[in-house]
Amino acid sequence: MNFTRRTLLGLCLAAGLAAAAACTDAVPGGSGAGPAAAPGPLLFGIGIHIEPMGTTAQGFSTGGPSGTGAAIDYNRPDAFARAAADIEAVAAIVEHHGGTLTVQTQSPFTTTAIATGSTVLADLEERGHEVGLHFHEDAHLGKDSSSVPVETWCAVMAEEIGYIRQAGVERVEYWSGGNLFPGVFEAAACAGLSVNSDWKNPRTQTTPAEIAGTVPWRPAGGTDGSDFSAFLAHDPDGPVVFLPEGSYDRTDYASGRRTSSDEEYFAYLAERLRASVESAVPGTVNVFHFTIHPGEFRGAPGTSEPFALIDRFLAEVVDPLVAEGKVQWATYSEMAAAYEVWEEAHPGQDARTTAPAATATAATAAAPTAAAPAGQPTRPAPGGQAPGQQLPGTVRPNLAYPTEGGTQPFDLYLPERQNGALIVYVHGGGWTSGTRRPGQLTDLFAELLRRGYTIAAIDYRLAPQYPFPAQSVDVANAVAYLKAHAAEYGIDPARVGLIGGSAGGHLVALHGTTGGQGFVTIGGDAGVAAVVDLYGPADLSDEFPGASAAILQTVFGASSRSDPVVRAASPITHVSAGDPPFLLVHGEEDPLVPIQQSEEFAAALQAAGVEATLVRVANAGHGFVPEGGQPSPSGAELTRIMADFFDAHLR
Numbered sequence: 001m002n003f004t005r006r007t008l009l010g011l012c013l014a015a016g017l018a019a020a021a022a023c024t025d026a027v028p029g030g031s032g033a034g035p036a037a038a039p040g041p042l043l044f045g046i047g048i049h050i051e052p053m054g055t056t057a058q059g060f061s062t063g064g065p066s067g068t069g070a071a072i073d074y075n076r077p078d079a080f081a082r083a084a085a086d087i088e089a090v091a092a093i094v095e096h097h098g099g100t101l102t103v104q105t106q107s108p109f110t111t112t113a114i115a116t117g118s119t120v121l122a123d124l125e126e127r128g129h130e131v132g133l134h135f136h137e138d139a140h141l142g143k144d145s146s147s148v149p150v151e152t153w154c155a156v157m158a159e160e161i162g163y164i165r166q167a168g169v170e171r172v173e174y175w176s177g178g179n180l181f182p183g184v185f186e187a188a189a190c191a192g193l194s195v196n197s198d199w200k201n202p203r204t205q206t207t208p209a210e211i212a213g214t215v216p217w218r219p220a221g222g223t224d225g226s227d228f229s230a231f232l233a234h235d236p237d238g239p240v241v242f243l244p245e246g247s248y249d250r251t252d253y254a255s256g257r258r259t260s261s262d263e264e265y266f267a268y269l270a271e272r273l274r275a276s277v278e279s280a281v282p283g284t285v286n287v288f289h290f291t292i293h294p295g296e297f298r299g300a301p302g303t304s305e306p307f308a309l310i311d312r313f314l315a316e317v318v319d320p321l322v323a324e325g326k327v328q329w330a331t332y333s334e335m336a337a338a339y340e341v342w343e344e345a346h347p348g349q350d351a352r353t354t355a356p357a358a359t360a361t362a363a364t365a366a367a368p369t370a371a372a373p374a375g376q377p378t379r380p381a382p383g384g385q386a387p388g389q390q391l392p393g394t395v396r397p398n399l400a401y402p403t404e405g406g407t408q409p410f411d412l413y414l415p416e417r418q419n420g421a422l423i424v425y426v427h428g429g430g431w432t433s434g435t436r437r438p439g440q441l442t443d444l445f446a447e448l449l450r451r452g453y454t455i456a457a458i459d460y461r462l463a464p465q466y467p468f469p470a471q472s473v474d475v476a477n478a479v480a481y482l483k484a485h486a487a488e489y490g491i492d493p494a495r496v497g498l499i500g501g502s503a504g505g506h507l508v509a510l511h512g513t514t515g516g517q518g519f520v521t522i523g524g525d526a527g528v529a530a531v532v533d534l535y536g537p538a539d540l541s542d543e544f545p546g547a548s549a550a551i552l553q554t555v556f557g558a559s560s561r562s563d564p565v566v567r568a569a570s571p572i573t574h575v576s577a578g579d580p581p582f583l584l585v586h587g588e589e590d591p592l593v594p595i596q597q598s599e600e601f602a603a604a605l606q607a608a609g610v611e612a613t614l615v616r617v618a619n620a621g622h623g624f625v626p627e628g629g630q631p632s633p634s635g636a637e638l639t640r641i642m643a644d645f646f647d648a649h650l651r
Contacts (some may be wrong), residue, residue, distance in 0.1 A: 050074075050087075054074050080116065088292050095127065103124055105132075106133060119168055134162060153178070174331075176198040180203075185221065210221070214287055219233070246272055273327075304497040397460075413456065418494040422454045429506065444639050451647065456489075466511070510570075512579055529581075530583075530645065536571075537624070545593075579608065585615045587621050588617060589627035590620070
């Protein structure tokens with residue numbers, strides 16, 4: 001099991017027009033308070049196309065971009081393993097920067113994954129990445145694919161989706177490919193797909209300038225590559241959301257990487273990303289994304305690492321834009337989900353032509369609801385899947401607890417037999433994004449439910465719109481509310497524990513060392529009996545990447561590390577003898593929040609007489625991403641350690 005951060009961003013749950021309209025202001029790219037509102041953060045993502053190298057499940061072979069299929073054949077386990085390793089390398093880099101990928105795959109990669117028992121695709125999904133379909137029409141339908149009826153396209157697309165699911169992936173909503181078939185959207189919808197992007201002419205490797213932009217729409221139909229009238233027309237009832245790639249000013253941007261050096265390509269990407277931020281349309285959802293292929297990079301000059309340029313691009317270009325609140329990570333289906341919420345608030349309208357003034361009026365016309373508080377969204381489970389659908393017991397989704405200025409949502413997971421104890425889960429996401437869905441903690445949730453624990457997974461207000469201490473106020477109010485309603489939820493208010501990872505680890509640690517005092521605004525007891533802190537920052541006065549100057553300014557409003565708010569926000573400064581027992585779990589190779597943060601925190605707790613245990617995870621980076629070997633203890637062992645810790649203090 002891996003525990004990397006899931007950044008679902010600020011997507012609203014479209015639970016009816018009124019709720020959607022009320023939370024549109026908080027949707028990434030949503031409207032502000034008035035006609036002059038600036039656009040919200042640009043939703044940013046990276047895709048990976050896995051080509052049909054070798055003979056596909058339908059017996060056709062195009063060999064991918066090389067045209068031969070001889071050099072690389074994913075039917076061969078060695079070629080498959082090399083591609084899987086390349087994908088994992090890129091995923092690790094993206095995870096290090098707090099992001100997620102949209103990996104688009106097809107046979108024979110999927111069929112070889114099934115035959116070899118590889119869990120690479122399922123593991124990627126478990127870590128918060130999206131897995132979709134990449135559909136090369138000739139590879140799956142033969143050379144005359146444009147003359148094949150929609151029903152055949154649908155059947156073969158569904159077959160390919162079936163292989164992805166057999167490889168362990170639970171949801172497939174997005175696809176790319178099938179670009180020269182006018183009926184492709186009808187066929188894709190028939191196969192159960194609803195999100196598309198990356199249109200280019202496979203014969204010329206170019207994309208018409210009219211398709212470039214940042215605002216999604218629903219195409220009225222496909223194209224044969226010459227007539228784009230239906231493709232560019234918006235159909236409010238169309239079955240597919242199309243995501244343009246951004247404000248590109250060339251027609252060969254989709255293939256530009258193969259006609260220029262890697263350095264030139266990423267310099268162009270940086271220019272176009274910044275241009276897309278500047279040209280984003282106020283009052284709607286704006287997106288930017290680009291796609292790579294495994295194994296295609298040659299490496300940065302002076303390095304032996306082929307993907308070093310991706311790391312540098314993210315560090316030098318994307319990370320600062322994220323810190324400034326101008327860009328937010330999203331998978332492609334998450335981008336579409338944000339757009340769908342906008343649609344709920346603006347029925348029948350084309351987001352590309354909607355005036356910001358009209359958007360603001362519609363967004364502020366509806367009253368907030370408990371499930372969708374004003375100014376903060378509730379977040380849907382991936383793909384609209386009900387939270388807890390794969391977990392034992394039952395779930396009561398989209399409940400609400402009161403806090404400053406309104407309410408925040410939470411999901412309550414109920415075991416078949418309650419033992420009376422409650423565990424409150426606080427998600428990570430750099431204090432600026434994230435979701436209450438279990439994601440990488442699904443295995444732990446399942447184990448806790450089997451042991452009889454009730455789990456409350458909460459959302460909280462996010463920076464920069466709501467700077468600290470809003471996040472800690474919400475955690476404290478959630479705990480106080482749940483304890484005050486203990487009888488209603490079947491729990492013992494004296495047996496409440498907290499768990500959180502990364503920024504969530506910081507928040508549960510701060511709550512544990514303060515008892516919630518100074519943060520509770522609704523009144524009541526917010527004390528807890530046990531805390532599990534997964535790789536959370538403990539001393540923000542130290543300088544490390546997870547507490548950069550930009551983060552301190554954006555999240556905490558601190559002008560320097562000596563600012564009083566930095567000390568107030570650091571759990572280590574509040575340690576006292578009355579603190580509850582702590583379990584700290586941290587990767588030894590964590591580059592974002594160094595393990596020294598947990599080492600010093602554990603030592604301070606122990607010096608005060610607090611029971612504190614630090615579990616060091618060898619060969620693990622932030623989120624327990626493998627670094628230099630297999631993490632130890634393993635994911636299964638960590639699940640047992642954490643569940644046993646709660647047993648020792650809450651049973």
